[in-house]
Amino acid sequence: xxxQSSYVALTYDAPTRDRNAAVSELFVAQHVRLVTLAQMLxxxxxxxxxxxxDAFASLYRRWTWLxxxxxxxxxxxxAVVNGARTxxxxxxxxxxxxxxxxxxxxxxxxxxxxxxxxTHRALLAGLAQLPIRQREVVVLRYYLDQSEQExxxxxxxxxxxxxxxxSRALAALGARLEGQR
Amino acid sequence: MTVPQxxxxxxxxxxxxxxxxxxxxxxxSQQLRVLTARFPAERRQSRARGGAVAIAAVAAAAAAAxxxxxxxxxxxxxxxxxxxxxxxxPNPAPVVGGTRLPDAQIxxxxxxFTAPAPxxxxxxxxxxxxxHDGTITRVDTHNYEVLGTRHYSPGEQLAAVGSxxxxxxxxxxxxxxxxxxxxxAILRFDAATGRELAPIRVQHxxxxxxTTAGVVAQVGDGRVGIVNAAAGTIMRTFTMPVDRQLAYADxxxxxxxxxxxxxxxxxxxxxxxxxxxxxxxxxxxxxxxDGVALVLSESxxxxxxxxxxGTVTATSAESPLNLSRDGxxxxxxxxxxxRLEAFNPTSLRVVRTYWVQGLDLVHVSGNLLIVTxxxxxxxxxxxxxxxTGG
Numbered sequence: 001x002x003x004q005s006s007y008v009a010l011t012y013d014a015p016t017r018d019r020n021a022a023v024s025e026l027f028v029a030q031h032v033r034l035v036t037l038a039q040m041l042x043x044x045x046x047x048x049x050x051x052x053x054d055a056f057a058s059l060y061r062r063w064t065w066l067x068x069x070x071x072x073x074x075x076x077x078x079a080v081v082n083g084a085r086t087x088x089x090x091x092x093x094x095x096x097x098x099x100x101x102x103x104x105x106x107x108x109x110x111x112x113x114x115x116x117x118x119t120h121r122a123l124l125a126g127l128a129q130l131p132i133r134q135r136e137v138v139v140l141r142y143y144l145d146q147s148e149q150e151x152x153x154x155x156x157x158x159x160x161x162x163x164x165x166x167s168r169a170l171a172a173l174g175a176r177l178e179g180q181r
Numbered sequence: 182m183t184v185p186q187x188x189x190x191x192x193x194x195x196x197x198x199x200x201x202x203x204x205x206x207x208x209x210s211q212q213l214r215v216l217t218a219r220f221p222a223e224r225r226q227s228r229a230r231g232g233a234v235a236i237a238a239v240a241a242a243a244a245a246a247x248x249x250x251x252x253x254x255x256x257x258x259x260x261x262x263x264x265x266x267x268x269x270x271p272n273p274a275p276v277v278g279g280t281r282l283p284d285a286q287i288x289x290x291x292x293x294f295t296a297p298a299p300x301x302x303x304x305x306x307x308x309x310x311x312x313h314d315g316t317i318t319r320v321d322t323h324n325y326e327v328l329g330t331r332h333y334s335p336g337e338q339l340a341a342v343g344s345x346x347x348x349x350x351x352x353x354x355x356x357x358x359x360x361x362x363x364x365x366a367i368l369r370f371d372a373a374t375g376r377e378l379a380p381i382r383v384q385h386x387x388x389x390x391x392t393t394a395g396v397v398a399q400v401g402d403g404r405v406g407i408v409n410a411a412a413g414t415i416m417r418t419f420t421m422p423v424d425r426q427l428a429y430a431d432x433x434x435x436x437x438x439x440x441x442x443x444x445x446x447x448x449x450x451x452x453x454x455x456x457x458x459x460x461x462x463x464x465x466x467x468x469x470x471d472g473v474a475l476v477l478s479e480s481x482x483x484x485x486x487x488x489x490x491g492t493v494t495a496t497s498a499e500s501p502l503n504l505s506r507d508g509x510x511x512x513x514x515x516x517x518x519x520r521l522e523a524f525n526p527t528s529l530r531v532v533r534t535y536w537v538q539g540l541d542l543v544h545v546s547g548n549l550l551i552v553t554x555x556x557x558x559x560x561x562x563x564x565x566x567x568x569t570g571g
Contacts, residue, residue, distance in 0.1 A: 020220055027216055031209040036200045045206045056216055060223045082517055086502070120195040131295045142189065143196040156519070156538050174188045 019063045026072055027056050033144075034080050040139045041084035043128065051087060055079035078154055081136055088132050119177065126176040134169035137162055270484060270496045279520060279534035285550075285567035288325040290560040292318055297553045297560050300345040301352065302546035303372055309560055310354060312342045317354065319375045322549065322562065329375050333368055346389045347372055348396050351410035355386035355398060367398055369413055379413050390427040390434060394449040397434050399423045405434070407449065419452025421445060428470040430488045435475060437465035444477070446488060458491045460484075469504045469512060471526055476504060476512065485529055497529035507545040507565060515540045515552065523569075533569065 031052065038048035055076050059066075066072060127135060136155060140146045148166075152159045290297075294311045301308040306328065307320040319328040333356060343355035350372045357365040366380040367389070384401040389408075391397075395416070400406040405423055406415035422438035422445050429435070433446035433455055442463060446456040466478040474487045474494070482498040499522060501514025511532065512524040518540055523533040541553040550563040 019224075020217070023220075024213060024217060027213055028209060031212060032204055032207050035207050035212075036203045039203045040196065040199060045203060048203075049207075049212060053212065053216055053219075057219050057223050060216075060220060085518075086500075119191060120198060123191055123195045124199065138192065139196065142192040143200060170188050173192070177188065177191070 019060065022069065022072075023056060023060045023063060026059075026076065030073060030076065034077065037077070037139060037144065038080050038084050040127075040143060041081070041132075041135060042087050047087060048084075051080055051083040054083055074154070078156075081140075081154065085132055085136070122176060123173060126173045129176075130169050130172060133157075134165045134172070137165040138169045138173075141166060270479070270493055272496070274495060274497050274525075274528050274530035279536045282521060282535040282537055282563075283568055283570075285563040285565075286561060287549075287564045287567075288322070288562040290318070290320050290325055290327070290562075292320075292327060292330075292559070294318075294553075294558040294560065297558065298344070298542055299544040299551040299553060299560050301347060302544070302549060302551075303347060303352070307549075307551065307560075307562075308345055308352065310342065310345055317345075317370065317375075320560075325562070331370070331375065331377055343387045343389050343399075346391055346396060348391050348410045351378070353389060353396065353398070353408070353410060355389050357386040367408065369410065381408065381413050381415060383415070388423050388425060388427040388436070390429050392429045392434060392449050393432075397427060397429075397449050399427070405436070417452070419447065421447040421452075421454065424465050426465045426468040428468045428475055430470040430475055431473055433488065435468070435470075435488065437463075437468070439464070444475070444486065456488070456491070458486070460486065460493075467501065467504055467514075469506070471506070471510070476526070476529070483524075483529055485527070495527065495529040497524065497531065499524075499531060501543075503542050505543050505545045507550075508547065513543050513545050513550065515543050521552070535568065 034052045034055070035045065035048045038051045039045050042048055042051065058079050059072060059076050062075075063069075063072075066075065127138060130138065133155070137151055140151045140154060141148075146154070148159045148162045151162045155162070290307070290309065292309075294309065295314050296312045298310045298312055299307060300310050302322065305322045307322050309318045309320060310316075311318065315333050316330050317333065318330045320326070321328055333354070342357075345352055345354045347353075352370040352372050354368045354370070355365075356368055364382065365384060365386040366382050367386055368380045369378040370376065371378060383399070383406075384404075385399055387399045388405075389396060389398040394407060396408040396410055397405050398408050400415055400418055403422060404418050404420050405427065406418040408414075409416050421434070421436050422443070423436040424439045425437070427434055427436055429449075431446070432448070434449045435444060435446050437443075438445060442459060442461045444458050444460055444463070445454055447454050460477070460479075462480040463484065464478045467476065467483065468478075469476040473489060474485050476483055476485050478484075478500070479496060482496060482500050484493050484497075485495040486492070487494055499514070499516050499520075501516050501522065504512045504514045504524070506512055506526070507523075510526050512526050513521070514524065515521055515537065519537060521535040521537045521540065521543065522531045524530065525532050537552075539554060543553075544551045545565065548565045550565045550568060552561050552563070553559075554561050
């Protein structure tokens with residue numbers, strides 16, 4: 001029986017094979033990271049997976065015209081962030097609530113652990129209330145550990161704007177934590 | 182264990198935990214199979230696009246002569262329902278290569294908006310609705326000075342906010358905060374002074390459109406009403422599907438039924454459903470009327486639907502966040518935050534593309550082309566004739 005990969009190898013020409021293999025390889029390498037990134041921006045895994053699928057489909061379509069194939073990772077990350085932003089702007093409500101309210105806090109846990117969980121929930125709820133651009137900066141900075149320069153390039157904004165968004169976001173999140181205490 | 186005080190440390194810790202929880206739900210192998218199954222179709226599309234760019238002139242001519250897809254030949258004067266099923270759409274109109282945006286900026290609004298929407302220009306006053314901060318700001322378009330700002334307080338930023346609509350000297354803005362138990366209302370403002378008037382309380386608010394029978398607005402779940410803007414009352418209500426938007430074309434109010442993917446036209450004078458058409462894969466994220474046809478969002482971009490004949494006459498692979506019509510009939514939109522594009526309203530062919538950075542929504546009024554800049558939160562105003570060259 002012919003499996004999918006041998007079918008591809010037998011049927012498609014060399015450039016197509018190369019494109020299939022290159023995009024698939026990049027997908028396997030980046031999928032978990034990008035779905036997690038998208039989930040942090042839009043709030044649910046199913047939507048995040050759709051956004052990542054569309055980003056790779058877009059990369060596949062444009063592969064032939066991509067001069068620097070080494071830049072494909074950056075291209076697809078930008079496509080994911082843009083896709084998440086478009087999705088959020090298409091929603092009726094301005095923000096979302098990514099916290100699963102059905103998750104019950106384990107009250108049997110030690111007080112410190114309980115407090116830590118509550119703090120994390122408060123931070124995630126605060127993150128969900130941030131304007132989209134601030135949320136993007138926070139996730140790229142504190143989840144992907146990207147530098148200001150890298151974030152500026154990924155979002156096509158200036159380093160000054162990255163600083164401004166990060167500063168405002170931290171102030172808002174800090175105020176939310178203070179209010180919780 | 183003590184809880185760290187540093188917000189940055191807490192953020193890293195929280196997002197790390199969140200990532201671990203998400204990872205357990207991801208199946209990369211299964212998702213790779215989904216992606217590779219899309220490859221043949223994506224390859225065909227990329228070939229088509231490449232060809233379209235290479236032979237833009239030929240493709241443009243072909244687009245003009247694109248065959249209509251007849252959904253149903255029935256008369257538009259009677260209620261008719263078009264069968265659900267797969268619709269064969271015309272090929273997407275070609276996209277032209279972009280150029281740099283000319284130096285046409287004539288002003289900007291020096292306000293630190295968060296999510297501005299330049300919905301309305303009345304005379305020389307630009308009305309900007311910040312849907313995140315819950316403010317309406319009025320700006321003089323002669324000098325771009327702020328004339329006044331009013332807070333409408335959407336609560337915990339969960340309000341669904343419609344577009345500002347003007348009629349009979351009254352500006353109306355639907356705000357629905359029922360998710361946060363704050364209620365829904367159609368806010369009213371004096372168009373000349375910006376003074377806030379008594380709101381019209383409704384069950385649900387969102388979509389609103391001006392028609393010859395008066396302003397029609399959502400007042401409940403699956404219910405719209407004819408609004409007496411001056412008196413601040415709802416004169417009459419009727420049921421019709423309503424999702425994000427309402428539009429007015431061919432004498433009917435059009436609403437979208439998202440559950441059945443159906444576009445429904447209702448006579449606002451009688452409240453009777455006159456037409457409906459099944460459009461799988463469509464949505465009313467964009468719903469722009471030219472009086473006869475509607476340009477709607479479709480899963481791959483945009484589609485133009487003739488409301489009289491029930492035909493999809495053109496499609497585009499471009500997905501702008503909104504559309505705004507200029508005096509020449511062109512539809513302007515911003516795609517992916519990077520391209521300001523003008524569409525031919527009939528063929529949906531992109532007739533102009535300008536490279537931009539971080540732009541969002543566009544609104545055209547007279548010679549003003551107003552865009553929102555989501556990087557700075559500013560609203561920037563361009564002279565349309567300087568962009569198009571005349």
